[in-house]
Amino acid sequence: MRRLVWLLAFSLSFPIVALDASDWRAIDPAHTLYLELPQGRVIIELAASFTPNHFQNIKALVEQRYFDGSFILRSQDNFVVQWGWPEGRAPKLKSAKAKLAPEWERPIQKGFTALDESDVYAPRVGFIDGFPAAQDPKLAVEWLTHCYGMVGVGRDNEADSGNGVELYVVTGHAPRRLDRNVTIVGRVVHGIELLSVMPRGTGEMGFYKTESERTKIKSIRFASELPATQRIELEALKPDTVEFKKRIEKARNRKDAWYKNSPNHIDLCSVVLPVRVVSR
Amino acid sequence: MRRLVWLLAFSLSFPIVALDASDWRAIDPAHTLYLELPQGRVIIELAASFTPNHFQNIKALVEQRYFDGSFILRSQDNFVVQWGWPEGRAPKLKSAKAKLAPEWERPIQKGFTALDESDVYAPRVGFIDGFPAAQDPKLAVEWLTHCYGMVGVGRDNEADSGNGVELYVVTGHAPRRLDRNVTIVGRVVHGIELLSVMPRGTGEMGFYKTESERTKIKSIRFASELPATQRIELEALKPDTVEFKKRIEKARNRKDAWYKNSPNHIDLCSVVLPVRVVSR
Numbered sequence: 302m303r304r305l306v307w308l309l310a311f312s313l314s315f316p317i318v319a320l321d322a323s324d325w326r327a328i329d330p331a332h333t334l335y336l337e338l339p340q341g342r343v344i345i346e347l348a349a350s351f352t353p354n355h356f357q358n359i360k361a362l363v364e365q366r367y368f369d370g371s372f373i374l375r376s377q378d379n380f381v382v383q384w385g386w387p388e389g390r391a392p393k394l395k396s397a398k399a400k401l402a403p404e405w406e407r408p409i410q411k412g413f414t415a416l417d418e419s420d421v422y423a424p425r426v427g428f429i430d431g432f433p434a435a436q437d438p439k440l441a442v443e444w445l446t447h448c449y450g451m452v453g454v455g456r457d458n459e460a461d462s463g464n465g466v467e468l469y470v471v472t473g474h475a476p477r478r479l480d481r482n483v484t485i486v487g488r489v490v491h492g493i494e495l496l497s498v499m500p501r502g503t504g505e506m507g508f509y510k511t512e513s514e515r516t517k518i519k520s521i522r523f524a525s526e527l528p529a530t531q532r533i534e535l536e537a538l539k540p541d542t543v544e545f546k547k548r549i550e551k552a553r554n555r556k557d558a559w560y561k562n563s564p565n566h567i568d569l570c571s572v573v574l575p576v577r578v579v580s581r
Numbered sequence: 582m583r584r585l586v587w588l589l590a591f592s593l594s595f596p597i598v599a600l601d602a603s604d605w606r607a608i609d610p611a612h613t614l615y616l617e618l619p620q621g622r623v624i625i626e627l628a629a630s631f632t633p634n635h636f637q638n639i640k641a642l643v644e645q646r647y648f649d650g651s652f653i654l655r656s657q658d659n660f661v662v663q664w665g666w667p668e669g670r671a672p673k674l675k676s677a678k679a680k681l682a683p684e685w686e687r688p689i690q691k692g693f694t695a696l697d698e699s700d701v702y703a704p705r706v707g708f709i710d711g712f713p714a715a716q717d718p719k720l721a722v723e724w725l726t727h728c729y730g731m732v733g734v735g736r737d738n739e740a741d742s743g744n745g746v747e748l749y750v751v752t753g754h755a756p757r758r759l760d761r762n763v764t765i766v767g768r769v770v771h772g773i774e775l776l777s778v779m780p781r782g783t784g785e786m787g788f789y790k791t792e793s794e795r796t797k798i799k800s801i802r803f804a805s806e807l808p809a810t811q812r813i814e815l816e817a818l819k820p821d822t823v824e825f826k827k828r829i830e831k832a833r834n835r836k837d838a839w840y841k842n843s844p845n846h847i848d849l850c851s852v853v854l855p856v857r858v859v860s861r
Binding site for chain 2: 378379403418419420421422448449450458460473474475476477478480481482493494497498499500501552555558559560561562564566567568570571
């Protein structure tokens with residue numbers, strides 16, 4: 302009994318209501334990566350609009366099959382899982398660029414859906430194109446934020462040294478200190494549990510020391526490259542809908558019998574961004 | 582090169598300086614649990630002072646060897662790993678109590694080390710006895726917070742239904758909504774990477790559906806029950822020291838060559854609480 306009730310109480314699920322179909326947007330197969338592992342498929346939605354140049358570069362990398370046969374290189378507890386090629390074994394770039402100006406922030410634009418909370422790291426937080434994001438009106442910039450599941454671009458010390466050949470996904474408490482320091486190119490929307498359980502590397506910063514520790518990546522493809530029958534069609538709940546706001550309010554003000562003290566607040570990276578599989 | 586620099590840049594390590602030995606406190610073996618798994622040892626420091634009644638109950642459970650042969654029951658992605666007995670298989674309690682008044686908050690006392698940040702969930706955050714904590718001066722209460730690695734007590738809907746027979750550890754983004762709703766009894770101080778990679782359960786809320794999915798717990802013992810030669814002696818950096826404050830300031834105001842934008846802030850659950858193994 303304890304187990305069951307606890308289970309329900311901790312759930313972030315909500316009553317099933319008739320949803321307006323327009324509350325959900327189809328995740329564009331042309332902006333969707335399939336990271337194919339021996340364990341299964343991880344699906345990443347790319348923030349093509351926020352990071353157009355990185356999107357193009359990653360597209361060029363995928364087109365040359367750059368990642369096929371590469372590896373999960375690193376799994377650091379409470380931080381990130383990272384993939385790419387081990388030192389000295391990377392294929393030569395074809396049309397992809399070796400350097401790329403960062404796209405970790407941009408001037409504030411229309412289309413920001415605010416979450417009414419003050420934040421340790423940003424004066425305004427919310428959502429851009431369905432991704433968690435923040436704004437600083439004084440600096441007049443906005444950026445995508447390092448929440449669980451967000452995918453970023455590893456780089457050297459030079460700001461323009463990240464080109465997408467090494468990508469990481471956040472698998473721990475949100476490392477918001479990285480905001481506005483790394484270009485975030487997307488978010489895992491399906492199958493993150495295949496990455497988050499990768500055995501932690503025993504090398505420094507969670508890097509794997511030996512080949513045998515590394516998981517080989519079978520391929521990375523755009524969903525749009527695959528025949529429809531081999532795709533997993535996904536939809537995401539739009540943040541600028543009544544339904545989304547309702548869920549936020551329910552998470553803020555808990556009325557479940559289990560909660561004895563309601564948080565009354567929610568932090569950006571605790572907001573669930575619902576994604577559902579479309580069955581036809 | 583990219584990998585190396587990135588590696589250094591992301592490190593939260595700091596220059597090696599001569600540390601005042603008194604900056605570190607020995608973690609008391611009488612307050613330390615060894616959770617022995619086939620994969621190795623996980624070490625939990627119990628918040629004996631903050632939750633004295635739960636501490637005594639867990640002590641009674643360990644003394645009757647309640648957990649020996651029990652299981653990891655649940656691994657929910659970006660949330661918790663939980664252990665105890667499957668429904669209907671729990672041994673009878675001997676001296677341990679079945680019900681226990683919650684200890685998820687207490688009146689504000691002396692000994693709170695403040696972290697100078699405003700927080701989404703609490704007006705004041707900081708540390709109590711080396712654990713992350715928060716205070717609300719209006720309510721005149723303080724509590725331990727659900728950061729990564731914190732260990733709490735599962736319960737039913739009734740506030741007094743958590744007695745320590747089911748424990749969980751936070752393995753995802755800090756679920757601070759649980760603060761002041763569950764008694765936090767301690768923190769994993771060693772070996773959390775053995776728990777955080779547990780394959781996610783395919784049942785609802787990450788519960789394992791079948792026996793074969795569950796990892797069996799060999800035993801739970803207090804460190805003080807073992808001969809010194811079989812212990813792992815640990816020390817924790819005290820939060821109320823100059824050294825700790827220095828580290829916080831370095832994490833807030835990044836001067837590394839890698840950082841192009843310093844966060845200037847740090848959230849409570851991003852603060853590293855350093856623990857070191859003492860070699861004699």
